[in-house]
Amino acid sequence: MNWSELKLNSDGHLPVVVQDFETGVVLMVGYMNEESFLKTLETREMWYFSRSRQELWHKGATSGHIQKVKELWIDCDSDTLLAKVDQVGKSACHTGSVSCFFSPVTLPVR
Numbered sequence: 001m002n003w004s005e006l007k008l009n010s011d012g013h014l015p016v017v018v019q020d021f022e023t024g025v026v027l028m029v030g031y032m033n034e035e036s037f038l039k040t041l042e043t044r045e046m047w048y049f050s051r052s053r054q055e056l057w058h059k060g061a062t063s064g065h066i067q068k069v070k071e072l073w074i075d076c077d078s079d080t081l082l083a084k085v086d087q088v089g090k091s092a093c094h095t096g097s098v099s100c101f102f103s104p105v106t107l108p109v110r
Helices: 034-043
Strands: 014-020 026-032 047-050 055-058 067-074 081-087
Touching: 026 034, 026 047, 026 081, 034 047, 034 055
Parallel strands: 014 081
Antiparallel strands: 014 026, 047 055, 067 081
16 A cells, blocks of 8 residues: 555545554554654554644654554545554553543433
């Protein structure tokens, strides 16, 4: 898969859903630019583009909780990447949680 074949969002980024390879737990969602995509392929560790800091970000560079790439999948529209990773360290979330998805939404009663 070449970067030029992917359909980017309006900001020029590719959304990435990150899933634990062993458990299937969805760990986080991040975004890639071309540089982070190529660094991920090269190093087999997850790199992202930080939209808030406007810079390249190697997951776990400061925490040690890196994500080793096991598999990468592109969706049917070529506009979202699924990364199946070996999460090194206990947490993918900056809060210390295993997953960034720990806050349930209460659905309205019908």
